[in-house]
Amino acid sequence: MSDETLHRALGLTDSEFEEICSVLGRRPNHLELACYGVMWSEHCSYKSSRIHLRRLPTEGPHVLVGPGENAGVIDAGDGIAIALRIESHNHPSAIEPYQGAATGVGGILRDIFTMGARPLAVMDPLFFGSLDEPRTQWLVEGVVSGISGYGNSVGVPTIGGELTFDPCYQANPLVNVLCCGALPSDRLVLGIASGVGNLAVLLGSLTGRDGIGGVSVLASAGFEGADGAESLDDAKRPSVQVGDPYEEKRLIEACLELLDSHLVVGIQDLGGAGLICATSETAARGRVGMDVDVSAVPLREVGMQPWEIMTSESQERMLAIVTPENLDALNEVCARWEVRATVVGRVTESTPSSEGEPVGLLRLRDGFDGPVLGEVPAASLADEAPLYDRPMARPKDLEQRWADEPHVLEGEDDGEVLLDLLVSPEWVYRQYDSQLFLNTVVGPGRDASLLRLAGPGLPASERGFALTTDSNPRWCALDPRRGTALTLMEGVANVACVGATPQAVVNCLNFGNPEHPEVMWQLSEAIDGLAEACRALEIPVIGGNVSLYNESGGADIHPTPVLGVLGGVPSLVSPPPGWGWSEGDTVLLVGVDRASDENPWPLAGSSYAARSAQHGGRPGDVHFGEFRRTADFVAGEVARMCAGESSDLTGVHDVASGGLAIALAEMVTAASCGLRVENVVRDELFSEFPGRFVVATTNPAEFVRRADDARVPVRVLGVAGGDSLDLGSSVRLDVDALRQRSRRALDDALGHQS
Amino acid sequence: MNYAVRVDVTLRTGIADPAGSTIERSLPTLGFDGVHRVRAGKLFLFEVDASSPDEALLTAQKLADRLLSNPVIEDARCSLAED
Amino acid sequence: MTSVAVVVFPGSNCEYDAARALESLGASATLVFHSAQDLSAFDGVVLPGGFAHGDYLRPGALARFSPVMSALERFAAGGGPVLGICNGFQVLTEAGLLPGALQKNRGLTFLCQPETLVVASTRSVLTRAANVGDELVIPINHFSGNYTCDDATHRELVENDQVVLRYRDNPNGSRDDIAGISNRAGNVVGLMPHPERAMSSLLGSADGLVLLRGFLGLEPAFSGR
Numbered sequence A: 001m002s003d004e005t006l007h008r009a010l011g012l013t014d015s016e017f018e019e020i021c022s023v024l025g026r027r028p029n030h031l032e033l034a035c036y037g038v039m040w041s042e043h044c045s046y047k048s049s050r051i052h053l054r055r056l057p058t059e060g061p062h063v064l065v066g067p068g069e070n071a072g073v074i075d076a077g078d079g080i081a082i083a084l085r086i087e088s089h090n091h092p093s094a095i096e097p098y099q100g101a102a103t104g105v106g107g108i109l110r111d112i113f114t115m116g117a118r119p120l121a122v123m124d125p126l127f128f129g130s131l132d133e134p135r136t137q138w139l140v141e142g143v144v145s146g147i148s149g150y151g152n153s154v155g156v157p158t159i160g161g162e163l164t165f166d167p168c169y170q171a172n173p174l175v176n177v178l179c180c181g182a183l184p185s186d187r188l189v190l191g192i193a194s195g196v197g198n199l200a201v202l203l204g205s206l207t208g209r210d211g212i213g214g215v216s217v218l219a220s221a222g223f224e225g226a227d228g229a230e231s232l233d234d235a236k237r238p239s240v241q242v243g244d245p246y247e248e249k250r251l252i253e254a255c256l257e258l259l260d261s262h263l264v265v266g267i268q269d270l271g272g273a274g275l276i277c278a279t280s281e282t283a284a285r286g287r288v289g290m291d292v293d294v295s296a297v298p299l300r301e302v303g304m305q306p307w308e309i310m311t312s313e314s315q316e317r318m319l320a321i322v323t324p325e326n327l328d329a330l331n332e333v334c335a336r337w338e339v340r341a342t343v344v345g346r347v348t349e350s351t352p353s354s355e356g357e358p359v360g361l362l363r364l365r366d367g368f369d370g371p372v373l374g375e376v377p378a379a380s381l382a383d384e385a386p387l388y389d390r391p392m393a394r395p396k397d398l399e400q401r402w403a404d405e406p407h408v409l410e411g412e413d414d415g416e417v418l419l420d421l422l423v424s425p426e427w428v429y430r431q432y433d434s435q436l437f438l439n440t441v442v443g444p445g446r447d448a449s450l451l452r453l454a455g456p457g458l459p460a461s462e463r464g465f466a467l468t469t470d471s472n473p474r475w476c477a478l479d480p481r482r483g484t485a486l487t488l489m490e491g492v493a494n495v496a497c498v499g500a501t502p503q504a505v506v507n508c509l510n511f512g513n514p515e516h517p518e519v520m521w522q523l524s525e526a527i528d529g530l531a532e533a534c535r536a537l538e539i540p541v542i543g544g545n546v547s548l549y550n551e552s553g554g555a556d557i558h559p560t561p562v563l564g565v566l567g568g569v570p571s572l573v574s575p576p577p578g579w580g581w582s583e584g585d586t587v588l589l590v591g592v593d594r595a596s597d598e599n600p601w602p603l604a605g606s607s608y609a610a611r612s613a614q615h616g617g618r619p620g621d622v623h624f625g626e627f628r629r630t631a632d633f634v635a636g637e638v639a640r641m642c643a644g645e646s647s648d649l650t651g652v653h654d655v656a657s658g659g660l661a662i663a664l665a666e667m668v669t670a671a672s673c674g675l676r677v678e679n680v681v682r683d684e685l686f687s688e689f690p691g692r693f694v695v696a697t698t699n700p701a702e703f704v705r706r707a708d709d710a711r712v713p714v715r716v717l718g719v720a721g722g723d724s725l726d727l728g729s730s731v732r733l734d735v736d737a738l739r740q741r742s743r744r745a746l747d748d749a750l751g752h753q754s
Numbered sequence B: 001m002n003y004a005v006r007v008d009v010t011l012r013t014g015i016a017d018p019a020g021s022t023i024e025r026s027l028p029t030l031g032f033d034g035v036h037r038v039r040a041g042k043l044f045l046f047e048v049d050a051s052s053p054d055e056a057l058l059t060a061q062k063l064a065d066r067l068l069s070n071p072v073i074e075d076a077r078c079s080l081a082e083d
Numbered sequence C: 001m002t003s004v005a006v007v008v009f010p011g012s013n014c015e016y017d018a019a020r021a022l023e024s025l026g027a028s029a030t031l032v033f034h035s036a037q038d039l040s041a042f043d044g045v046v047l048p049g050g051f052a053h054g055d056y057l058r059p060g061a062l063a064r065f066s067p068v069m070s071a072l073e074r075f076a077a078g079g080g081p082v083l084g085i086c087n088g089f090q091v092l093t094e095a096g097l098l099p100g101a102l103q104k105n106r107g108l109t110f111l112c113q114p115e116t117l118v119v120a121s122t123r124s125v126l127t128r129a130a131n132v133g134d135e136l137v138i139p140i141n142h143f144s145g146n147y148t149c150d151d152a153t154h155r156e157l158v159e160n161d162q163v164v165l166r167y168r169d170n171p172n173g174s175r176d177d178i179a180g181i182s183n184r185a186g187n188v189v190g191l192m193p194h195p196e197r198a199m200s201s202l203l204g205s206a207d208g209l210v211l212l213r214g215f216l217g218l219e220p221a222f223s224g225r
Helices: A003-009 A014-024 A030-039 A090-095 A097-114 A134-154 A214-219 A230-239 A245-260 A274-286 A306-311 A324-336 A378-382 A398-403 A414-421 A473-478 A480-497 A517-537 A607-611 A624-642 A659-671 A700-709 A735-749 B018-026 B053-068 C015-024 C068-077 C087-094 C151-159 C209-215
Strands: A063-065 A072-077 A080-088 A118-128 A158-165 A174-184 A199-204 A266-269 A289-293 A317-322 A341-348 A361-365 A372-377 A440-442 A449-452 A464-470 A501-510 A541-547 A560-569 A586-590 A649-654 A675-677 A693-697 A714-719 A724-727 A731-734 B002-011 B041-049 B074-080 C003-008 C028-033 C044-047 C082-085 C101-103 C111-119 C135-142 C146-148 C163-167 C178-182 C188-191
Touching (some): A030 A306, A030 A372, A080 A097, A080 A501, A090 A097, A090 A134, A097 A118, A118 A560, A134 A158, A134 A245, A199 A324, A274 A378, A414 A659, A414 A731, A473 A480, A480 A649, A517 A541, A560 A624, A659 A675, A659 A693, A659 A735, A675 A714, A693 A700, A731 A735, C068 C082, C087 C188
Parallel strands (some): A675 A724
Antiparallel strands (some): A118 A174, A199 A317
């Protein structure tokens, strides 16, 4: 391949190549060009999204570290900080689902313990194509067992997630992963190289050819095949990394011990773009230079070229910055945990540029005193990728699509609809260890997960924290701005159900091809919607990830912003109410029960509409004030119960996907006790808009009085009892039958025998 | 001399083999009729320094019995590997 | 019993949980690395759950060769109480301290869920504070918990009252619904469920209390339901 075209094969445009020549004042050699190729890829540089992401509000009273670091960090109180991050591992999982999902978990754990935090919980939002396609079944089984195989073994509980099926993900599933860790606030560390003469030590696995060029080849270009691209899969398979949870577990323990005993100056994980990313980012943050001895890197394969060594994405590796005096002590800790440690770099002084600015040079050498193989300003790799303001276009037929409002179908059996939509995710989450660390008060499968704020090495605390991940791609496809705002409201409602007040949000923006103007418009609108909702609800964004080029055969996925909401519970000594209730309890609908006067029960983007192939309409408008009042009221009610106060609440659940009918069906099956609701019309059953909660109480008069005081509307649905769910005149279903059907739904779809 | 050895570890006859039976159950739906008695196992490949093939196999068998297999549920069969 | 060693193999992951549960009952728990060669200073030893050495060959297969295991054999031979939970149970069977073996679950998937256990014998350090027939809700969390042994071993287990806990609804295909067994003397016990995860109603069940209290030799404060 000639020099004229090499940069294109590495994913760099002609103008990017010229930019590199201008930064260096000369043409780059092949090694340097490969480094720019991965570092300036969409995945590493966010070059298409960064100008939009700036519009998100990132400040709040609890924020210790905002976006841009390995993870966002908030002050959770009692001397404990919580680190939170969300990522995607979409393209690797499409090719090799087990390893793609497994290494996604491994990668995000490293981002968390890089901050000095012990990873305490993982959540996995998953999006697949139609479940009746054999390829989807293969992907689901592979992804779930990859998460289970890696997460359970590495010793971090998987406490929740989401499971969505939609044809738009047929060839391009989404595998997102959120991780939360905690640390004593005073141990917070950042990935910074400082101190001229300090050493950069590579910890963990040997470096092989796995994942070479992964970021540029996989994450930054779409699948071009129309059919799920079996043929392309084979060609791309060498880029898939293989995970080793046992190595990662020892790496976690060794790194946390190094941080606890103050043996390292800084630490950085090796993720996408491998060693070149870790060395250039740590040097750039510290405004220093670094010499890297490429020949010192321990290799798994013979004959690896310097560019392969620098860009390899072999898993389970970390880079620690250590003073020469502490090297022996570091080696001792690593030896005990059987973690390989090799000095591969030295921190060097920055040198003044022609304008007198200090420039930290990253020099790649063959031996510390050997020949220089490549030399580039570290910051030019890490921070100075070109930013693009790509063309945006609002879809021309938007108004037309909005006008095509879905409606309840005459002659449809609402009971059958309900049975079809009621799918228990139990088959997925029983494969995850959700309980390790003895913190899980509410585990997977509920509105939000709720954990005690405790862990090895943390100060004692009575606090709890709630986590949820939410998305609504169908809403976002119809109106990305409104859909994203509504998604954040959904997340806030979910944490309210377990008594938590939102403290921070992280976002994983999964979108299609940014070179399509409609996709850029979707991205920009979604960011504006998130920004509006964050400001209105006073929740800072503390981190995020952007995954573009999610497409196949030229068709983009639905815009899929996935939001992870972290909430705090001041005192957690007693569990919150579940989804159940007892016979005789009064069941109430709490919150404004109409989306708007002109369209009280919208079906746009709902599960009901998707089932009946009605793809138009516009999701209901947002009413932040009413919503916040309701969510705050519910969170306060539940939080008092968590704090150990006596309470008349016996069940709480928010009304979300599938609408009121599904919320009530989930509650009767959890309670094994039926309910008859008279005052409900068919239009309301499956309508979806946030801000409504189903609450069961033993003392309705008292509950209604408190709700009145909070100016939150309440409507009585019925009194619990019997063994069937009766909704208006159109649904009558046996509770046992509901439970059997929902528990078997996934097994049956995946062809498992009972 | 250096001998290439293979060790096949399978579940002992009579011990339930969930992996094998699951594979067997799925075969008819894939169109493989008439396939029976599927057993799942593990294969190990390594080289042994020894003065004779018998000595190499003896070392391999000891290693296999002590570490590579659990004699409570598994059998280990050693053989010289074909190149 | 006041001083318990919780053995940490590389890849163990329930060591903190086991220590936290024991300490909540007033015991002092010390994390002891697998390179330790002496356990005589302790009143009891717990092998916690996890994936020792990655479980790569077979669960427990490599852990069995750790230096601490000879110390554990001496400790057990001297009558000291030994408890293997989940991966710890697998290690004890691989090491020959308990009979039988743990195979992959019947359904070939990992299972994390609460199970109802029935106390089958109180002639062990784990179940001595409970009553035969007590039902305890305790979570399982394993891929290889399917207890297997030959007929002769099974006969011996039953005749000597060594089956200590059975599943009410067998989740994994274990022979005779076995969830936990002891050695003949009753001082070495292994079980697949995690009693340390059932120490508080806040986490869903407090039924593990009666087991760990028994292990520590405390008076029964609670005896099942």
